[in-house]
Amino acid sequence: MFTDRTFIVTGGGSGIGRAIALALGAAGACVVVTGRTPEKLDETVALLGEQGADGIAVPTDVRDPGAVDALVEAAVHHYGAVHGLVNNAAGNFVAPGIDLSPNGWKAVVDIVLNGSFYCTRAVARQMRNQGTGGSILSVIASYAWHGHPGTVHSAAAKAGVLAMTRTLAVELAPLGIRLNCIAPGPTETKGAGAALWADDTARAHVLSSVPAGRFADPTEVADASLFVLGDRASYMTGECLTLDGGQWLGKQVYGQ
Incomplete structure (x- = not known):
């Protein structure tokens, strides 16, 4: 499916x-994996090797163009x-906006929005030079629009990534470069769990907001991502695929 890519x-x-x-x-x-923790x-590279795949690690701070x-x-x-590129690097924590420090705001926006743009820009330029086209996927969240x-901080940054994706989808389509987003809901990962539901009470509260009654497994998000990145979605660009068990559709104010 992605051989020689x-x-x-x-x-x-x-x-x-x-x-x-x-x-x-x-x-x-x-696969070239990057992040700030070698x-x-x-x-990840070792796990790729165990399944017979080829991968390298290139530690990078995406905030630095x-x-x-x-x-x-x-x-x-x-x-x-x-x-192809997957913009997944992110930072998040829960804080009321009125109490959010400028450094807290900047930290998240720099990673999510600026980092996604720097990576998208650099990869798109390489694709243009190659003349091959390609596919770029950014991982956001449904609160980017609601x-x-x-x-x-995170909602504003991810909304910016969505706007970036839709704008560049039009600009880069003539080069054969597709840009899309995926918006996973609550997912069973250590990083998100520590940041967004720090204890069992908070976890239960988040889970109660998901009509499907469970969190996503990372492999489910990966499977959907591969569809968007791949040739079966070759006519899809500027879109956002939501994968949240109905969470944002189930938001309600009135009734039970």
Whole structure:
């Protein structure tokens, strides 16, 4: 499905990013995983190797455009080309907007919005130079369009990524480059759990908001991501696929 194609996955050291990287590897892709913790990236590369897939780790701070350019150069040097990108790197924590510090705001916006743009820009330029086209997927959340108390920094940043995706989908379509988003709901990952539901009470409260009655498994998000990235979605661009067990549709004010 993805044989002879190379994908960069940001935030590939754990959670959804690792699941997508492993799924891409299982489908035949060469995978470049990046993030700020080399040990976690090395674990992902080892798991890729165990399933017979080819992957390398290139530690990168996506907030640094120069480092992002170097990441793409490293991928091209190792594999010859880049055919896809998954913008998954993120940061999040719950805080009322009125009490959110400027540094807290900047930290999340720099990673989610600026980092996604720097990576998208660098990879799209490489795709243009190659003349191959490609596919770019950004991982966001449904509160990018409906908002959510306590997540103004993340919601604003992810809304920006959605707007970026739709804008660049039009600009880059003539080059054969597709851009889409996926919006997972609550997912069984250690990182998100620690940030958004710190204890059993908070977890139960979040779970009660999901009509499907369960959290997503990272492999489910990965499977949906591969569909969007792949040729079966070749006419899909500028869209966002929601995968949240009906959570945002089930929001209510009146009744039971």
